[in-house]
Amino acid sequence: MEDRVKKVMSDVFNIDIKSINDGSSPDNIENWDSLKHMNLIIALEEELEIEFSDEEIGDSMNYALIVNILNSK
Amino acid sequence: MKYSEIIKLNNLLERQMNGGEYKISILSNIMVHQSKDICEYLLRSESLNAKVSMGEYDNIVQDSIKFQNVNAIVLFWESCNFIDGLQFKINLFSNYELENLIEKIKLEIDIVLSALKNTPLVIINRFSSLIFDQFNLSESNLKRLSDTLNAYLETNIGKNFRLFHLDGVISRLSIKSATDLRYYYSSKTLYSVDFYREYFKDIQHFFLAANGKAKKALIFDCDNTLWKGTIGEDGIDGIKIFQEIQYLALHLAKKGVIIGLCSKNNPEDVDNILENHPDMVLKNDDIVIKKVNWENKVLNLQSIAAGLNIGIDSMVFIDDSSFEIGLVKQKLPDITVFQVPVKEYEYGLKMHQIANLFFNLSETNEDRFKTQMYKDQAKRTKEKNKSLDIKDYLTSLGMVITVYSDNLNQASRISQLTQKTNQFNLTTKRYTESDIKGFILSDDKIVLSIELNDKYGPSGLTGLAILCKKTFKIDTLLLSCRVLGRDIEYKFIDIIVDTAKKNNFNVLEAEYIKTHKNFQVEDFYNKCGLDIINENNDSSMYALETKNFKYKNIKYIGVEDGR
Numbered sequence: 160m161e162d163r164v165k166k167v168m169s170d171v172f173n174i175d176i177k178s179i180n181d182g183s184s185p186d187n188i189e190n191w192d193s194l195k196h197m198n199l200i201i202a203l204e205e206e207l208e209i210e211f212s213d214e215e216i217g218d219s220m221n222y223a224l225i226v227n228i229l230n231s232k
Numbered sequence: 233m234k235y236s237e238i239i240k241l242n243n244l245l246e247r248q249m250n251g252g253e254y255k256i257s258i259l260s261n262i263m264v265h266q267s268k269d270i271c272e273y274l275l276r277s278e279s280l281n282a283k284v285s286m287g288e289y290d291n292i293v294q295d296s297i298k299f300q301n302v303n304a305i306v307l308f309w310e311s312c313n314f315i316d317g318l319q320f321k322i323n324l325f326s327n328y329e330l331e332n333l334i335e336k337i338k339l340e341i342d343i344v345l346s347a348l349k350n351t352p353l354v355i356i357n358r359f360s361s362l363i364f365d366q367f368n369l370s371e372s373n374l375k376r377l378s379d380t381l382n383a384y385l386e387t388n389i390g391k392n393f394r395l396f397h398l399d400g401v402i403s404r405l406s407i408k409s410a411t412d413l414r415y416y417y418s419s420k421t422l423y424s425v426d427f428y429r430e431y432f433k434d435i436q437h438f439f440l441a442a443n444g445k446a447k448k449a450l451i452f453d454c455d456n457t458l459w460k461g462t463i464g465e466d467g468i469d470g471i472k473i474f475q476e477i478q479y480l481a482l483h484l485a486k487k488g489v490i491i492g493l494c495s496k497n498n499p500e501d502v503d504n505i506l507e508n509h510p511d512m513v514l515k516n517d518d519i520v521i522k523k524v525n526w527e528n529k530v531l532n533l534q535s536i537a538a539g540l541n542i543g544i545d546s547m548v549f550i551d552d553s554s555f556e557i558g559l560v561k562q563k564l565p566d567i568t569v570f571q572v573p574v575k576e577y578e579y580g581l582k583m584h585q586i587a588n589l590f591f592n593l594s595e596t597n598e599d600r601f602k603t604q605m606y607k608d609q610a611k612r613t614k615e616k617n618k619s620l621d622i623k624d625y626l627t628s629l630g631m632v633i634t635v636y637s638d639n640l641n642q643a644s645r646i647s648q649l650t651q652k653t654n655q656f657n658l659t660t661k662r663y664t665e666s667d668i669k670g671f672i673l674s675d676d677k678i679v680l681s682i683e684l685n686d687k688y689g690p691s692g693l694t695g696l697a698i699l700c701k702k703t704f705k706i707d708t709l710l711l712s713c714r715v716l717g718r719d720i721e722y723k724f725i726d727i728i729v730d731t732a733k734k735n736n737f738n739v740l741e742a743e744y745i746k747t748h749k750n751f752q753v754e755d756f757y758n759k760c761g762l763d764i765i766n767e768n769n770d771s772s773m774y775a776l777e778t779k780n781f782k783y784k785n786i787k788y789i790g791v792e793d794g795r
Contacts, residue, residue, distance in 0.1 A: 170240040194265050197415075201266060201425055202236040213418055 160207070161226055167206050168222065171199045184221035235266070235425045242273040249281040251747060254443060257299040259287035260308035263421040270428040271306075274436050279748075280443055289420070293340050296347040304353040304439060307344075310422060311359045311378045319364040322373040330373060338384055349390055352664045353442050353593070355435055356389070357398045358382050363407055363422075392664065394438055394593075401431045437591040443662070444652045447568065447589040448546040450484060451536060454495035454502055454524070456552035457572050458514070463501045468509055476580040478513035480587055485518045489590045490540060490606050492521040494532045494549065499524040520606045529556055530563040539613045540606060541713040543655065543749065548589055593651075608688040609714050623788070626718060629686040632790040633695075633720065635727055636681045639794070643668045645693050646681055649710060654749040656721065657710040658742070658756065663698075676701050678731060682724060683794065684715050691715050697728055704737035722784040723791065725760045729781045740781075742774040 168183070169176040172190040185191040191199075200216050203209075203225070209232055211219065219225045233241075254275070258267055268284045275282035285302070287295035292309060299305060312319040314337060325333070348354045359378035368375075385395060402410040405426055415421035423431075440446055455462045458478060461471035485491045491514065495502060502524045506516050521539055523532035529551075537544050545566035551557050552572040561569050570586060573579050612629070636642065647665040654660070663671075671677040682695035694715045698708035706728065711721055732740045742757050746769075758764065761782055762774040 167236045170236040173239070173243050197263075197419065197421065198235075198239070198266060202234070202239070205235050205425065210414075216418075 160229060163206055164203065164222070164225060164229065167202045168199065171195060171202050179222055181223035182221060233429075235270075238273045238429075239269045242269045242276065245273065245276040249276060249279075251281050253281050253283040254304070254439070255302040256282055256284045256304045256306065256439070257287060257295070257302045258284060258306045258308065259292045259295045259299065260310075261290040261292055261313050262308060262310050262416075262423075263289060263419055264308050264423065264428075266421075266423075266425055267306075267428045267432070270425070271432045274432045275439055278436065278440060278445060280439060280445060282439070293343050296344040300347050300351050302351065304442065305348055305351055305355070306435070307354065307356045309357065309359065311361060311374060311381070312364055312422075313420065314377075319361075319374055322377065325373060330377065334377060334380055337381055341381070341384060341388070345388055345390070345393070349392070350664070350666055352392060352662075353438060354389075354393045355396055355438055356385065356393060357396050358385070360398050360402075362399050362402055363411055366407055396435060398431070401427065401434060405430055434588070437588045438593065441591050441593045442651060444654050446592055446652075447489075447548050448542050449490035449492055449520075449536070449540060449548070450481060450586075450590070451492040451494050451533065451547060451549045452481070453529075453549075453551035453553070453556065454493060454497055454505075457495075457550055458493075459505070459509075460576070463497060463505060468505060471505070471509075473509065473511040473513070474579065475511060475513055477583050480580075480583045482513055482518055484587055484590055485514075487590070487592065490520045490542075491518055492523070492536055492540075493519055494523045494529055494536065496526055496529070497524050521610050529560055533560060533564060533567065539610050541609065541613075541716055548586065550586070604689065605691055605714060608691070611688060612686075627788040629688070629718070629788070631684060631686045631718065631720075631788065632792055633723060634683040634685070634792045634794040636683070636794040637731075638672045638679050639681060640669065640672050642681055642693060643672060646679065646696055649693065649696050649712065650708065653710045653712060654747070655713050656716055656753055657708075657747075657750050658706070658753055659708055659745045660747050660750060661708050663708075671698060677707070678735075680727065680731065682720075682727075684720060695720060695724055697724065699728065699731065701735065703741055704732045704735065704739065705741040706743070709742070719784075719786050719789065721756065722760065723786050723789045726783050726785070727791065729776070729778055729783070732778050738778055740776045740778055742776075743771060744774070745771045 165176050165179045168174070168179055172188050172195065174188060174190070185196070200211055200219065204211060207229065209229070211228070215228050219228060256271065258264060258271070265286055268286060271284050272282050285299070287299065290313070292307065296305070314333065315321065322330070359381045361372060361374040361378045365372050365375055382395070389395070410424060410427040411422055412424045437446070452458050459471045459473045463471060481491055493502065499522070502522070506512060506514070506519070521536050523536055525532070533547065533549060534544070537547060543566070544564050548568045548570070549560055550570045550572065554571055557569050557571045560567060568589065570582065573582055644665050647663055647668045650661060650663045668679065672679050678699040678701065680697040680699065681693055684691040684694050691714055694712040696708060696710050697706060699705070700707050709724070711724070729740060742762055744754065744757060746754070757774040762776040764772055765775050766773040
């Protein structure tokens with residue numbers, strides 16, 4: 160699952176998959192603005208066939224948090 | 233394909249694109265930013281270097297002015313979001329409130345239509361109430377509002393506007409998968425990624441047509457493609473004609489699409505069906521070119537392309553055999569192929585979808601005569617093969633070209649020539665009808681157009697030169713592929729040099745701009761005796777002292793003044 164999240168993040172933000180770590184967030188990924196955040200959520204939902212709640216969308220603000228949320232589902 | 237893969241492939245394609253950018257802006261009063269990558273990806277896959285910019289959220293009026301200079305605009309204007317929550321508020325509106333809202337939106341429409349009147353292509357989605365009306369037993373105010381505004385659009389849009397029925401896309405997918413109401417309520421994102429994939433697959437044909445990428449020829453196999461059964465085995469009485477397919481093909485033929493046959497059969501058997509089967513819709517006259525023999529289909533299709541003087545990438549081929557389809561696609565990757573669906577009842581709708589590949593933004597009178605013109609071309613090519621001495625052949629054609637200068641009545645057809653001509657086109661500059669009218673009316677430009685007549689009939693308006701008079705420079709020089717191989721181009725250069733002299737210019741300048749389709753004219757100006765003065769990878773500049781020009785004086789082409 161972690162690999163698929165990284166893959167989607169690297170596609171959506173157009174960055175190297177190896178550069179993604181627990182702390183990857185809008186602070187260090189230039190492309191990660193509020194519009195791209197929506198694209199990321201939509202792409203993740205499609206890839207993993209899950210649905211984020213509004214709260215989870217707001218909380219998914221770095222790689223580690225996204226993985227946590229997905230693990231709890 | 234998944235959304236994240238589309239984003240990734242789109243980023244890869246962006247780096248491989250060459251040629252000028254085709255700028256599209258998407259304006260909206262809802263959030264539609266997932267559309268960008270999907271639109272770019274689909275068009276870039278068709279080698280159109282699309283670059284999409286997004287307007288601000290709910291800022292259509294101001295954005296229509298800001299983005300009016302792009303190549304194309306797509307407008308998502310959703311009636312449900314004219315006012316926040318309109319879809320549930322509107323049924324409590326008084327007549328007065330409803331009228332007020334209609335007047336306000338009409339006024340906004342007026343500003344937008346005026347701001348975009350010179351943008352080459354504007355696609356507006358018709359107002360729709362489908363999503364929020366799906367359970368209504370009686371007509372809602374949202375429906376009334378949408379219908380009124382659609383009628384207003386229909387009567388007020390110019391020729392560069394296209395109204396698109398969004399409801400077709402939504403229904404094909406189902407409202408449930410086309411929309412994402414969760415995101416609509418949280419962030420005004422009404423449509424799903426599935427929707428955009430399907431939507432842009434439909435409207436890409438507008439963009440492709442505007443860039444000269446519409447298909448030109450539809451080539452059918454015969455057995456189990458135009459009819460069910462095999463003539464060789466079942467005989468004329470044992471086959472069943474696919475009438476829906478043939479009606480659709482005939483409709484395309486009437487619009488100027490070339491219909492051809494490429495089939496492994498005895499030619500007399502196929503002719504027998506064409507002439508004598510009572511249910512046949514397509515007749516001999518509708519079919520421009522026939523390759524019915526036992527040769528390899530790849531060679532036959534190549535020879536069809538050569539005979540019609542069109543690119544392989546302008547052709548669509550339909551066959552029932554997966555073997556033939558596979559072989560053709562492998563050897564001729566640029567051709568578009570379709571296999572007849574195994575389930576016969578799916579074939580009709582498939583054919584409707586295929587017809588979109590031939591979509592043409594401006595159907596003019598001439599398109600209707602085109603079938604005849606292409607037939608004449610095929611006949612000419614046939615005679616060319618017979619006769620060994622090309623000059624004798626060209627002389628036998630009795631060609632006369634008629635030259636028009638600044639003829640305003642031809643502006644639409646001239647603009648179409650600039651949009652559609654790819655091969656014999658020295659600079660490939662695309663101009664709209666209003667551009668052309670501007671050139672014709674201005675003193676700085678001369679617009680020369682030529683018509684060709686020969687013993688097989690008229691070829692219509694087939695050549696164009698746009699000349700700038702500041703320094704005497706050939707801005708545009710193109711010939712329709714229908715008339716190539718007949719030395720018309722050399723006669724045309726003689727005429728252009730004469731025009732320069734008449735206007736007292738001693739030097740003529742010209743330019744060749746390379747595209748991946750105009751290779752055949754790369755050395756055209758060299759061949760005409762112009763001197764190269766500057767050259768780089770993508771373009772070359774030429775000049776000529778008119779007094780040194782050696783006229784080709786081609787005897788077998790007559791010239792008439794058309795004014």
